[in-house]
Amino acid sequence: xxxxxxxxxxxxxxxxxxxxxxxxxxxxxxxxxxxxxxxxxxxxxxxxxxxxxxxxxxxxxxxxxxxxxxxxxxxxxxxxxxxxxxxxxxxxxxxxxxxxxxxxxxxxxxxxxxxxxxxxxxxxxxxxxxxxxxxxxxxxxxxxxxxxxxxxxxxxxxxxxxxxxxxxxxxxxxxxxxxxxxxxxxxxxxxxxxxxxxxxxxxxxxxxxxxxxxxxxxxxxxxxxx
Numbered sequence: 001x002x003x004x005x006x007x008x009x010x011x012x013x014x015x016x017x018x019x020x021x022x023x024x025x026x027x028x029x030x031x032x033x034x035x036x037x038x039x040x041x042x043x044x045x046x047x048x049x050x051x052x053x054x055x056x057x058x059x060x061x062x063x064x065x066x067x068x069x070x071x072x073x074x075x076x077x078x079x080x081x082x083x084x085x086x087x088x089x090x091x092x093x094x095x096x097x098x099x100x101x102x103x104x105x106x107x108x109x110x111x112x113x114x115x116x117x118x119x120x121x122x123x124x125x126x127x128x129x130x131x132x133x134x135x136x137x138x139x140x141x142x143x144x145x146x147x148x149x150x151x152x153x154x155x156x157x158x159x160x161x162x163x164x165x166x167x168x169x170x171x172x173x174x175x176x177x178x179x180x181x182x183x184x185x186x187x188x189x190x191x192x193x194x195x196x197x198x199x200x201x202x203x204x205x206x207x208x209x210x211x212x213x214x215x216x217x218x219x220x221x222x223x224x225x226x
Contacts, residue, residue, distance in 0.1 A: 002084035004029055005091060005102065005111040006061050011084070019213035022084075027113065030212065031084060034108030037220070045220055046108050049094070053103040054173060058090025061113065085109055099123050099219055110216070117212060124215035146170050 001010050002022065009026030019040055022031045038046035058067040062078030067090040072079050080090035083104040091102035091111060099120050102111040112120065145152050148170035158165045161175035 002031075003082075005031060005081045005084055006113055008079065008082075019217070021213065028117075029111060029113045030117065032110045032112075032216065033085070034104065034110075037108065037110065041217060041220055049103055049110075049220065050105055050108050051173070052096075053092040053094050053105040056092035056094060056105075058102070059093045060090075081111065083107060083109055083111075096219055112212075112216075120215045120219060121212065124218050 001013060003009070004011050004024035004026060006029050007024065007027040009024050011022035011024045011031060013020065013022050015021075020033065020036045022033075024030070034046060037049075058081055059065070060067055060073040060076065060078050061081065062073055063076040065073055065075045067073060067080050070080060071082075071089050081102050082089040083091060083106065086104065086107050088104050088106045092105055093100055094103045100116055101120075102113075102116075103109070104111075143152065144155055144158075144165060146158070146167040147164040148166055151167055153165065153167045155165060155178045158167060158178050159171035159175040160166075160178050161172045165178070166172065166175055
């Protein structure tokens with residue numbers, strides 16, 4: 001047993017629906033081991049999750065301030081979300097399909113607080129029977145340009161990261177080359193939403209009733225699956 005990433009209460013181990021995890025009796029959060037997720041989802045998905053998390057800031061659970069390279073919040077003093085396995089803090093926050101999760105960029109473990117659990121389950125239920133496009137979206141202004149240096153760059157020669165376009169010199173770690181197969185971007189002030197029915201979101205609660213584990217697998221397979 002290990003300490004909760006958020007409140008440091010000792011967690012209890014559970015095993016439901018083929019996905020082991022630890023649950024906190026104090027704040028109600030859950031922790032999924034990176035090795036267990038890799039076995040269930042596959043190494044490529046786990047690796048993609050770690051790449052997405054690297055360099056991202058954490059978020060204080062007390063005042064919601066962004067945290068980077070600090071063990072506690074400088075604004076309110078709340079301990080930063082911490083990996084119960086390797087001690088990495090703060091845990092980076094990753095957003096996928098509107099769902100936020102804390103991910104350890106070192107050991108690929110995933111932590112969910114009660115609010116994130118609810119958010120995850122609602123997202124899974126909302127898309128249960130809907131076609132879902134999971135390709136990276138790209139936000140462009142009226143004139144395509146690098147989000148960092150502002151240099152004019154055509155999308156086909158750029159790189160996409162967090163829905164923004166970058167030139168080759170400024171592309172952050174984890175960015176991917178623009179491709180029509182990944183994202184059909186159109187100059188717009190709003191996010192473009194490609195039409196594609198190649199993926200269907202499906203979340204099925206297991207025989208043991210483990211909706212949380214099933215929803216988590218649904219999310220990561222829709223975002224990182226190939």
